[in-house]
Amino acid sequence: MTVIEVQHLTKRYKDTLALDDVSVSFEKDTIYGLLGRNGAGKTTLMSILTAQNFGTSGSARVFGEDPYENARVLSRICFVRESQRYPEDALPTHAFRMASLFFPNWDQAFAEELIADFELPLKTRIKKLSRGQLSAVGVIIGLASRAEITFFDEPYLGLDAVARQLFYDRLLADYAEHPRTIILSSHLIDEVANLIERVVVIDGGRILLDDETDAVRSRAATIVGDQAAVDLFVTGREVIHRENLGRVASVTVLGDLTADDRAALQASDLDVAPVSLQQLVVRLTQHAARGAAKGDPR
């Protein structure tokens, strides 16, 4: 069942096109990775879906309705943004109490568990919290709201590796018990690769890729072995990455490997290694950017 339907959505700021004719849909009870570089349009898309911002043209429907000023729809979604602002003089407990007022599925016990997990100080005013602790507040609201559609906008900023893993673990465990649609925007792609079921890659305001994570992985393969044999095999294929170590080459090529390909690889004593999702997304993004005059070298 489709819960979000976006059609020909365009968002234009004065001289930049933040979203360029985006059409995409999101299914019920699925974890999505909304991946892309900074400024790709991730936050803009999520803002429009939650009626925090407005499209210039096109439509965005959530649960079949326009979310703008629509409490029926909005009460079923939660979007804590990456640079979320809070009433600064409030304590984290105030923020959680406020959240509990508006989310019908709010689970206070779960919130308290998460507070303990993230070691969030409850007696510190929000304006005095560190970047990581602020992220934890957003993560806790997002998780404990149990909203039918929950957006996480790069929720890990300032969180250390342990805290990030904690977030991923808690998200997955809670999702197993309470399935819902999760849209997780991130550029730490490999970290979330095992979490997300579908990948939506956005770049320069356009949807570059929208597919099952597993299918995306099989879109490319890395061929490892003797340099001459590797070169022979990849001739005529689209190479997206190459590394050499002595006489051993490791070359990443696009495209599914056929049974014939696999036989040929075995005959030439070459190994096939899976490509990381991050590698693939990075290469795809660069590939799409090729031709653009000059990119930001990040």
Place this chain on the structure above:
Amino acid sequence: MSRTLNVVRMQLANRETFVWVPLLILGSAFAISMIIWGILSSAGVTVNMYGGGAQAPLWYFVAVGVQALTLTFPFSQALSVTRREFFVGTMLTAALTSAILAAIFVVGGLIELATGGWGIGGYFFALDWLWTSGPLMAGLFFFMLTMTVFSLGFWAATIYKRWGALRLTAILVAISLVLLGAVWVITATRSWGSVMEVIVGSGVSGLTGVLTVLTVLLAGGAALALQRATV
């Protein structure tokens, strides 16, 4: 409706902003006034002493109005509150706290009138001209003044959020020019005398009426701008 009332509860989750700080300011201003009057009284001053300290918490309400929009509005959006729910709930919260302050103002004034200014002729709440139309009107005036000041902060912050500092400044300049134009017309037609007559003649109730119109204009403007304000 319940979601709108939840916005009131949300604004009051941290009572410090809307309740305790204004009361603290009012209490401190009162205490300081009393100390000063005590000193004067012990020095042999016997005339009535009027303090203007009761308006002290009002100015804080500009800041409350600004913060309600710049900080609480973005958070309310994260909590999936509609703009209408946020606006109505926030104005209700302001009305509630304005009413509390106005009630204190009236009760304080009544005590002052009954005790002859705490026995030493010190009037903090019962300012002479303000109470000419009775305690109820004085309370209503105080309530409306608080609402006006809150709406002013809320309105300015909304305009700023929607259109940025440049347009807010432009609007403020435009309003100033309109007011100056009015002053010029009154001066050119030599009608200051009759204008002052009208102002004095309209009394506290007339002034309260003007504040009500001002509040409605500011709040209405804020509501319109909020319709398409982005986080």
